[in-house]
Amino acid sequence: MPAFILLTVWTAVRVLGRNRLRAGLTMLGIVIGVGAVIAMVSIGEGAKAAVAQRVASMGTNVIIIFPGAMTTGGVRSGQGGAVTLTVSDALDLKKRIPLLHETGWGKRDVMQIVNGNKNWNGTVNGVSPSYLTIRDWSFTSGGAFTQQDMDTAASVALVGQTTVDNLFDAGEEPVGSVIRIKNMPFRVIGVLAPKGQSAQGSDQDDIIFIPFTAAERKIFGTQFLGSVGAVFASTERQEDLAPAVEQIREVLRLRHRLQPGQEDDFMVRTQVDIGKVQEGASETMTLMLFTIASISLLVGGIGIMNILLVSVTERTREIGVRMAVGAKRRHIMAQFLIEATTISLLGGCLGIVLGVVGARVTSVIAGWPTIISPDTVVTAFAFSVAVGLFFGLYPANKAARLNPIDALRYE
Amino acid sequence: MLIECQDLWKIYRLGDVEVQALRGLNLSIEQGEFVAIMGASGSGKSTLMNILGCLDQPTRGRYSLNGVDVAGLRSDQLAEIRNGQIGFVFQSFNLIPRTSALENAQLPLFYRGMSLREQRAMATSALSRVGLQGREGHYPTQLSGGQQQRVAIARALVAGPSLLLADEPTGNLDTESSREIMAILDALNKEQGMTIILVTHETDIAAYADREIVIKDGRVLLDRNTQAGARPSPSGA
């Protein structure tokens, strides 16, 4: 049997070699199909990994509460100005819900920051010390501010890497220097370790953290005293997230005196929810590629079927001769299935090359990360073999069903 | 008895028209015989050969080969018989195009699951048996008609069948090539005891055989022994 398969593959390769153009054109559909499969999977996996990494950069088991009602589609309304979420909300949540390990809060705005002769329009975020622990921020130099800094509304600042790059000369040590935010002096006491993009795609390192109290009194003004831009909470375990969200809603509805049937005036999101939204975006891309892949593989398969039907007709006498010297139906069947599979496998190999190159190019041009795993390549191989076998079945069966004498007499 | 045919009928239906190619033909052939079948064109010779070679089935009647009734066999069993017991030589050679002489001669062994090395060795010796040593790598288009027919004979005998069927094997060949082909068949019969059934139009070709059967309208018209002295001397003809 091995000799039979070997020689049949060799025969198939020679037959294809004789009709290179024909075989090449037939392969095209498979090449594109498998290429699309590879690109699809590697872009999909890359995007998923990137999202996972960004979601992880939020911290561990994080719940985010925004002020303002939620409209359909999860978009916040009443952005910014709403005074529906306060510091006392955050403190009360922590007190009433044992599942919550920690709560923190912050209020942010973009404003001008000056260091010597350099200035930069960056994000300033007034936060509670607990916010920094919830978000898992770490430091490349210096360290976080303390509860005491918070209580005294100390003029201290933590700067992110993007901010450092824009405000300081290369090699200049930010810790210890004094920068001006809205013309108020703040002493830099820590440089934050970079986190990269957020799950929403914004630069998390374009940031200055100052104590929330200092932000209220010295920067943002006291017009909405106690109001926050967002409350952050964390739980010990991931499975506590969902019940914690429910309890947060109950507590906040009570505190905000919302009647039954009245809409929430806040929005609660977990890290997991945010990850899902982002994955959804990459799934759209994946779906598109999946469509291309399916159509190409179908067209490629039909091409193989067509070329094989031609081949069976052209070689009817040969089939007759083979039967006359003792080929059984399954031998003839195997011969044409092997021919079909050879075409689709060759196409598959070219498709893998195309897909890998395509994924690399995509990742360079569009800035998407791509991951090409051995699994993907194996899957693509399996796909091309399956297409060859499936679409080869009909012509192969047609050849095998021939009557020896009719095949021999065929003109 | 190697071959026994009783009341063999073959009826082709072309729309409303019925062609009776064989009409109750009876025939027995023993192991080791060299038989020439003659008859006018359209008398049913090829139809009979195809049935004897298990390439086709009779419409009615009984054909037993080596005591086995062929009518009851499945297509795989027929393939095994064609592979192991029968060698077939056609008028039009029927070599596989763009495939070397060696690979053509190998073909029956290819379907036996033999190792490649054994296949090559046996096919090489079959080719030298028909005087084609050194031509193993030639393609059909690089061989003369006579050489192509010799490759076909090598293919027919490579698996060591007991029965060799040749339907007008020299029909497309010149006199010299025909003589070479007949010398090979004669040697196979005389030296190896292979049963040979040969269809021909030419009396000097038929003269190589020991028995002559004439077919007319799908029946045996004449069946006679020609063994004694009927053979042409090597010098004459």
Ligand SMILES: Nc1ncnc2c1ncn2[C@@H]1O[C@H](COP(=O)(O)OP(=O)(O)O)[C@@H](O)[C@H]1O
């Ligand atoms: N496949 C076929 N379909 C219809 N008629 C056929 C077929 N094969 C042979 N015949 C007819 O059967 C008769 C015998 O043919 P054949 O056996 O080829 O004769 P021979 O070989 O003696 O010349 C002829 O009349 C021929 O036309």
Ligand SMILES: [Mg+2]
């Ligand atoms: Mg004939």
